[in-house]
Amino acid sequence: MDIDRARTFLEIVHSGSFLKAADRLHVTQTTVSARIRTLEEELGRQLFIRNRNGAQLTPAGREFERFAQSFVQIWERARHQFAIPSGRTSVVALGGELSLWNPLLLDWLVWRKKARPEIAIQAQVGVPDQLLEQLRTGVLDIAVLYAPKPLPGFRVELLVEEQLVLVRTTEREGGTGRLQGLCLCRLGAAVCGPA
DSSP states (O other), X not given: OOHHHHHHHHHHHHHSOHHHHHHHHTSOHXXXXXXXXXXXXXXXXXXXXXXXXXXXXXXHHHHHHHHHHHXXXXXXXXXXXXXXXXXXXXXXXXXXXXGGIIIIIHHHHHHHHHHOTTEEEXXXXXXXXXXXXXXXXXXXXXXXXXXXXXXXXXXEEEEEEEEEEEEEEXXXXXXXXXXXXXXXXXXXXXXXXEO
């Protein structure tokens, strides 16, 4: 079986539509349809019921979903394992939102390198939905987000307690104070990973 077909199948399941899957995979809808048609021919079963509202899994499609998820996750694990630099024993794939990198994740990377130099870190920046999708498909081992959506089979741990900070400045004019700016800042981060 082709890894692209499994990824395409899972993207349709996740998005509920061949068209949305094509957009997310950056391919044409014809390519998505051809991959699924080939997959259905290989399995000898129809996987989706297609209609105007999108695509729904058939009973065979629901059964195949767990195999497709396992296949993609095993493939990603193998890819990570063979990407290990010499002198390292394993690779951890980490993704985080841009605003959490400095200083939170950068400090963590420095600490991790000192504490466990034999572990290589593959790091990337992304937006929450993209990072969660990569976590779900096994591309990432850990995603660090402000407000992660719960995913079945994954756990969320709080890294930094959220605080609400009120910043207020005033300027004196003729003895009276005038409000110049008001800013509410939320500080906090959570990490997601397989349960």
